[in-house]
Amino acid sequence: MAEREVDRSVSQTVKAQLALRDQILSGSLRPGERISELQAVETTGASRTPVRMALVRLEEEGLLEAIPSGGFMVKAFSERDISDSIELRGTLEGLAARFAAERGVSARELESLKECLSAIDELLRQVPISVDAFSSYVTLNARFHALLTELSRSQPLIRQIDRASAMPFASPSGFVMAQSALPEAQQILIIAQEHHRVVIDAIENREGARAEAIMREHARLAVRNLRLALRNRTHLDLLPALALIKTATD
Amino acid sequence: MAEREVDRSVSQTVKAQLALRDQILSGSLRPGERISELQAVETTGASRTPVRMALVRLEEEGLLEAIPSGGFMVKAFSERDISDSIELRGTLEGLAARFAAERGVSARELESLKECLSAIDELLRQVPISVDAFSSYVTLNARFHALLTELSRSQPLIRQIDRASAMPFASPSGFVMAQSALPEAQQILIIAQEHHRVVIDAIENREGARAEAIMREHARLAVRNLRLALRNRTHLDLLPALALIKTATD
């Protein structure tokens, strides 16, 4: 069986992890469904050992759940799970912003943040915002949040924020997509950008409490938008990850 | 080789994970040290596959770090890493307390909390507190925090708090040990108990912001005590996990 081409540049474990995560988030694997290792071996091209390592990682990541009798299943999330995850991330990012403000940031770092801000400003000048401008927005927004997180200079906090962002829709970029279909999209983006502006100001002036408060508010906005977006489900069929939200319960 | 006794009641993976975590926390494995899989196989009695799964889990847990060239090493923590982790947990528990207050708790649940409170009150009545009373305190305190976390009724939040508690010294019980040697131990315990009392009151009266604030203060107290305890390092030789704190850097 020489057909199995092995790409040595990236480990089989990582490859399997990416492939499986993609399958979960894209809805190929439905929530509650048991994941067959053998099937995963076929779809990912890796052998059982790396597949199992990937499964363990995805479980720790929160996308899978261990079945008592053995194996893993795709986790299902309630709407509240998602909104809690967003608020959770907001709380953590709030702490990050406070740390950044209290511990101070270099002029260089502040500049990166402001560049990011300006770039988004540039995008928002277009009314209405175009589709690929929106895709740029998603990238820039993610970059802004990542930068802010880094500025906390707290390794444990950065780790936790990364973990919180692994939750579907709880990542800075993951969910913004869903908002694009909303009629209020333009206003939402403008308000979010104002939050970004204020948090920079707060950090610059070393106002820790203010920086924290505004990041929390930022997350509350996202939670509100999630609710809005879920009411407009018709617009959202383009988002397969929505299938992860169990509609029957909660 | 029939000498290898296999206990089927608990998986080899879990056994290896527990054994390795114990080795790390007890200082048998020093920070920065590369973990040899073969050595781990010998000390844990499991074979390489479950050992590797355990290593992956411990990495996700934050106790290990992947080495780019392969394998894992024991992670070293700065004093700031630890204090950040405590504050991080405090922030998360603050959110949990707020959720509990906002979402409401049943009379039965409130009663459990109060029972826990009373039991600790009972212990604190002794002056000075005895050694095994202190050990009971550690248990009860952990129970209190676990209960409070549960009351948030937020699965994602509970998960994150668990993860944050995996950090050495950041667990409710893990670090209290270190405080016992401090001369101020008695006062600290009394103040901490007052925090517990207030958070219950806040939850009962559905004062979310107050419940959150007091849990954060609770963590700040712990951070202050960590500093105190680390200055009194002589008292702390009984705590091997201290070896995880890198003294050279930061």
Add this chain to the structure above:
DNA sequence: ACCCCCGCTATTGTATACATAACGTATTCA
């Protein structure tokens, strides 16, 4: 006809064999 029990199959948990890459050492050349 329905229920229970036994056996089979499929899937997971575990062990180990194999390949590859990294690190250390020794030898040689400048």
Add this chain to the structure above:
DNA sequence: TGAATACGTTATGTATACAATAGCGGGGGT
């Protein structure tokens, strides 16, 4: 004498073989 290269050893990453269990289906008994 020092440095660089080549070789060997050892470790990890991967694949697969083996074992045991859980779930399922069929057959038999009541």
